[in-house]
Structures are given as structure tokens and as C-alpha cells.
Amino acid sequence: MIDVKALRDNPDLVRASQKARGENPDLVDQALAADEKRRNAIVEFEALRAEQNTLSKSVGAAKGDEKTALLEKAKALSAAVKEAESKKNATEADFKKIAMEISNLVDTSAPVGGEADFKVIEEVGTPRKFDFEPKDHVELGKILGAIDVERGAKVSGARFYYLTGVGALLELALVNYAITMATKAGFIPMIPPVLVKPAAMEGTGFLGQAAENVFHLKEDDFYLVGTSEVPLAAYHMDEILDAKSLPLRYTGYSPCFRREAGSYGKDTRGIIRVHQFEKVEMFSFCAPEEAVAEHQRLLAWEKEFLNAMEIPYRVIDVATGDLGSSANRKFDCEAWIPTQNAYREVTSTSNCSEFQARRLNVRTKGENGTYPVATLNGTLVAIPRMIVSILENHQQTDGSVLVPKALQPFLGMDRFNPVG
RNA sequence: GGAGGGCUCGCAUAGUGGCCUAGUGCACCGGUCUUGAAAACCGGCAAGGGAAACCUUCGUGGGUUCAAAUCCCACGCCCUCCGCCA
Incomplete structure (x- = not known):
């Protein structure tokens, strides 16, 4: 609000x-x-x-x-x-x-316009030149026994998948790496509930224009969260936080559920756009005057993660027309996807200033009385898109995939080899 | 799912229709005293709206009443026990 x-x-x-x-x-x-x-x-x-x-x-x-x-x-x-x-x-x-x-007041530094009017802030790394025809993640997933989209569709329908074998192991390694990194940076690790009451969903601003993308259990009036941002933000609902404790940083690991209404025909192949996936999210409660600096810090941690995955990406300043209703500014990190010859969003960080805190009634007490805090969120890793990025960018001519150095200790292997 | 107990200012509690403008203890903050601390004493100490008077909030929502923390109804949550289950 x-x-x-x-x-x-x-x-x-x-x-x-x-x-x-x-x-x-x-x-x-x-x-x-x-x-x-x-x-x-x-x-x-x-x-x-x-x-x-x-x-x-x-x-x-x-x-x-x-x-x-x-x-x-x-x-x-x-x-x-x-x-x-x-x-x-x-x-x-x-x-x-x-x-x-009424949506949050946009930050006047954000580029004005629609989805296409973003501003590129920087490009990190260079897209790899392949001396062979690169395979897409669906094909690689099949060769490596890592992703099974056919059976996902058989059991649950379109936009569902199984992570199998090294695919499942890769998720666990990514999650471990992300949580370890965040914990070292001072985040408190959290595994939150993913079924939430209307107050939590409404308070975080997901029942506005975003409502059509939220799964709702009518019988019990629960919502399935599309991101752990929801239960992390609502964690301190109706509380007055000690000013000295700020910033309070949490990292949440949870499944995310998205209806993907209105995206028919978009990204139908593979696991770029799915109904269910796991994600490690950063969330920060901080003093309002700290929010802009905190936003930069979240972005820096996102970049650190992508750097460790050795993936070329760019950072964009999302245009005002493409912001979520709670955000006043948003930076997306877009990884290079070779088979699409394009940068695709893999992580995203939003400054929600006091907008969510006002709705959720999260305040702090300072010298000028009691006032709402600022909340910010940022993806550390969204599993399917990171798997896509890793498989496609690090693939070899024989269909094997090199494991980024940072992940090797968590996986116990340096290469995924074709199976069968 | 069934039975019982509970929900009051950070914590613990008092309060069974008007003296509640919600009391007390602990914790916390400030002061006196002290070389410093403890103790003792003095003062402050829930939130929201409003310039203020004042108003709202005793789990939530209804109701009864001139008047509700207090009586009635529904719901939510917590605890104990039983049943079922990972």
C-alpha cells in the first residue's frame, strides 16, 4: 500500500x-x-x-x-x-x-516504458562460440538422463517435468551452494510454508494483477506461493522490529507454483517456464533509507552466483511498465541461452520500499516514532532456468556437460556424461 | 475427526456489566544515591488515528445493552488428552 x-x-x-x-x-x-x-x-x-x-x-x-x-x-x-x-x-x-x-510509486531512475524498454546496465562474460551445433537443454537432459519432460506431461500435464539422476543431483548441489553462500553473507536460512493464508498473499501484493498466476485451494482458502518471498515477507507480519536488528536478511528455499495463465504458446518446450520449481530466494527487511543500497547488495550477490556458474549474462534495469505492483525498481539478470541466441531472465531483484511492509504491518521503532520498514527480494537461484543455463552453456560436442568449478565439491563430479 | 482448557500493553498475570481513563509483578529506558556497579527510591514504558479535545483496539467477526475485557452466537489460533496418519 x-x-x-x-x-x-x-x-x-x-x-x-x-x-x-x-x-x-x-x-x-x-x-x-x-x-x-x-x-x-x-x-x-x-x-x-x-x-x-x-x-x-x-x-x-x-x-x-x-x-x-x-x-x-x-x-x-x-x-x-x-x-x-x-x-x-x-x-x-x-x-x-x-x-x-494503487501500485508502489516507481523509482524515478527506472526507465519509463513497456517490457521492451529496459535499459542494459552491463554485460558480463561473452557468449561462447560453438564449433559444433549446440543442443538445447531438452535434448541434453535426455542424453544425460537429467530431465524427463515426457513423463512429467504424462503424470501432471504440460509444463511439468521430472529431474532425474544427475539433474536431481544438480538441483541439490545448486541449492547447497546457494544456501552456503547466503549463510556466509549473513542470511538466515529458512524453509518456509508454501501454503499461505490470504493475508500473506494480499500483503505481498500478489492478489492484484498477478492474481491469475496464483494457485488457490478453494476448499481451504489457501494459496500456493509462487515464490518464498511471500512467506518470508509475511514472517514478520504485524511485528515491530528492533531497529538495531536491521537489516534482517533471510534466504528461503522452497517450491514455487505458478499457473502461467496467459502464457499459452510461450516457452512450451523444455523447463524454461513451468508450473512448479524450486528456488533459493534472498529477502531483506531494512531501514527505508537503506533500501536503495540494499538493492545493490542483493544484485551483487546475484551476480556473484552467476559468476560462480561461469555463465555469460547481462543485467537490465526493468522498465516501469514491467514492474510488479509492489516494486519501485527491478533489476533482472539474464543468462545467455545459446540455442535461443538470446539472454533470458534467470534471476531478479526488486525494491519494494515500504509498500509491502505497510500492507503486512511490519514496522520498526526509531527516534521519529514507529514506521514501516523497507522490504527487498532477490533470486539467488531458480533451479530450472539455472539448469538450462548450465547444460546449454557448458555442453561439449559429445553431449557431456562440464560442471562449473564452484559446484564440483557439492556434486562430487566435474562432468556429466551421456547415459546408456 | 472427538473431548477439555486457554487467548488481556515484550513476558507473567488481575479483572464476571458502569469506580477500566485496563491494575500489578518482571523485563526495559531515564534519574537520584555511588569512585563504578548492585540494591533502594523517583519517573517513563502497547499500537493506530487526530493540531488538540478525543476516539479506536482486551484473538477475529457478529449480537444483547443507555453502557461489554466482562453476557450470547459463530469462527480462528494455542495447549492437554483420544483416534487416524507421514
């Missing part, structure tokens, strides 16, 4: 932000009107309630005729209070509904 004071004091800024995102700027005026109504209703209710409190007290003390008269007056007042209260509740709900639809 955006800052209500900022909305009142500087509605133009919010309108401009909505426009930059390609979202509805009229929400700002609707929210302002609803806020006005809400505040009037609150004042009205509170005046009546104060009157009722005083009157009630005198009823208790009064005797005889005086009491009867006061009771009559109090009864009439009671009805008025009830009405004012329901009006107050209704106007508050109206305001909240509209305010919750």
Missing part, C-alpha cells in the same frame, strides 16, 4: 507513477475522494461516541426520574452512534479497497 500522506500531499506524483506503469491514474482521484469521505465519517462517529460515553457514565450515577429521562436520551443517541459507526466502517472499506489497487 502506498503512503496515504504522500497520496494527499502529492497526488500528482502518484498519478505520474500510475501512468508510467501503464496503470489507471484515475484511481488516485477516487482514492482521494474516498479518503475525504472516510475522514468525515470518522470525525462524525467519534463526536457521537464521545457524547455517548459521557452520557452513559451519567446514566450509571443517576437515580429515579432523572435516570429514566437520561435513558431515553441515551437510547436515541445509541441508534445514531450505530448508524455513524456503520457509515464509518463502510467508508473505510471503500477507501482501503481503492488504495490497495
